[in-house]
Amino acid sequence: MLTSIARKRIPSCRGCRTTKLCNFSTTGKSPTAVVMLNMGGPSRVQETYDFLRNLFLDGDLIPLPFQRVLAPLIAKRRTPQIEKQYADIGGGSPILRYTDYQGTAMCALLDELHPETAPHKHYVAFRYANPLTQETARRMREDGVRRAIAFTQYPQYSCSTTGSSLNELFRRGRAGEMGEVEWSVIDRWGTHPGFIKAVAQNVEATLSKFEPCSRSDVVLLFSAHSLPMSVVNRGDPYVLEVAASVNAVMERLGHSNPYRLVWQSQVGPSAWLGMQTGEAIKGLARLGRKQVILVPIAFTSDHIETLYELDIEYMKEGKELGMEIRRSESLNESPVFIRALADIVAQHLSDYSSRKIGPTSVQMGLRCPGCKSATCSQQKHWFSRGGR
Ligand SMILES: C=CC1=C(C)c2cc3[nH]c(cc4nc(cc5[nH]c(cc1n2)c(C)c5CCC(=O)O)C(CCC(=O)O)=C4C)c(C)c3C=C
Numbered sequence: 001m002l003t004s005i006a007r008k009r010i011p012s013c014r015g016c017r018t019t020k021l022c023n024f025s026t027t028g029k030s031p032t033a034v035v036m037l038n039m040g041g042p043s044r045v046q047e048t049y050d051f052l053r054n055l056f057l058d059g060d061l062i063p064l065p066f067q068r069v070l071a072p073l074i075a076k077r078r079t080p081q082i083e084k085q086y087a088d089i090g091g092g093s094p095i096l097r098y099t100d101y102q103g104t105a106m107c108a109l110l111d112e113l114h115p116e117t118a119p120h121k122h123y124v125a126f127r128y129a130n131p132l133t134q135e136t137a138r139r140m141r142e143d144g145v146r147r148a149i150a151f152t153q154y155p156q157y158s159c160s161t162t163g164s165s166l167n168e169l170f171r172r173g174r175a176g177e178m179g180e181v182e183w184s185v186i187d188r189w190g191t192h193p194g195f196i197k198a199v200a201q202n203v204e205a206t207l208s209k210f211e212p213c214s215r216s217d218v219v220l221l222f223s224a225h226s227l228p229m230s231v232v233n234r235g236d237p238y239v240l241e242v243a244a245s246v247n248a249v250m251e252r253l254g255h256s257n258p259y260r261l262v263w264q265s266q267v268g269p270s271a272w273l274g275m276q277t278g279e280a281i282k283g284l285a286r287l288g289r290k291q292v293i294l295v296p297i298a299f300t301s302d303h304i305e306t307l308y309e310l311d312i313e314y315m316k317e318g319k320e321l322g323m324e325i326r327r328s329e330s331l332n333e334s335p336v337f338i339r340a341l342a343d344i345v346a347q348h349l350s351d352y353s354s355r356k357i358g359p360t361s362v363q364m365g366l367r368c369p370g371c372k373s374a375t376c377s378q379q380k381h382w383f384s385r386g387g388r
């Protein structure tokens, strides 16, 4: 698909890292920016410390006393262990590569689906790794962007993920680092039919690798990044929205298999939401349910949690317990998923221009229950006025 689209476009625009598909320089029109928000990951092992330091500095993700002092110390202590994990998955996180691939293909489709706002250009704004929001702001200013959509790449909303990215974008925008931009926000899309179809297709492809006679007994373990119980207990919507995604995938699959939702990647000594993925695998093995598929449900491309924790740690554990355990592929380069991304943005642009919707979703306009972040409420107000 990409090659045929690429042929239509003429290369070369300044500051654009996906020049092949971008028609911005050839039309001279200011692009409609689609700003893809995510946490990011170290592209090279050597960037692990900086990534972890930025992560532990984020009070929206991990509120720490004396954060500016403690964050570098915790990052330094954690770096060797995490560096080894990135080395074991091929020398770094593939998140930037996949996000650029998805963004390039999405914008090429968007130019066709919604020509009124073409050319569309994707920008990546990571919270903890390059390109950081600050650098993205500079590139948007250079490109003369006047209209932008903040598009979270976390399907389900949490104040600690999407909320944190929007807070950072708000800080940069309010400081005028992007110039004069009219903003609108896509803050959650965990039950979008295209996203659900893409996940379901990958589950079906994995199911087809099991012997037909036992296929309907395979247990689907949907695995999402856990949350500290302190975040769950303040009413963060993530848990509910992840469950809604799982339910929608199972409906799409016609409830073909037994399934459950489990939680992975807890960090540190505090209480986190369970049951943990590893415990669930062991529990199933004890019950003699030895055929399992691990389904990542809360992230749109591969990362350390799929490639290391699921593929290396849990697969090994499962195999040692005599299980036939496989993982459903992440969405990565899935054409169905890329089409879903384009559909989500095209629908948003068209509803926004016909004033069916405002700059933010109805849910985003609500105050997060229990969230004490002053920036979070200021940010919502700022975006609801289109970034003014
Ligand atoms: C939807 C996904 C994620 C949620 C929700 C989330 C919450 C969350 N995470 C931490 C702490 C850490 N997360 C780390 C890495 C990491 N987290 C996610 C996703 C979510 N996190 C991903 C995809 C990754 C890996 C990035 C990559 O490889 O590309 C880390 C660093 C790794 C480590 O030290 O173990 C920490 C720390 C908290 C506290 C939290 C909720 C409040």
Ligand SMILES: [Fe+2]
Pocket: 159, 163, 368, 371, 372, 373, 376, 377
């Ligand atoms: Fe919040």
Ligand SMILES: [Fe+2]
Pocket: 225, 265
């Ligand atoms: Fe995390």
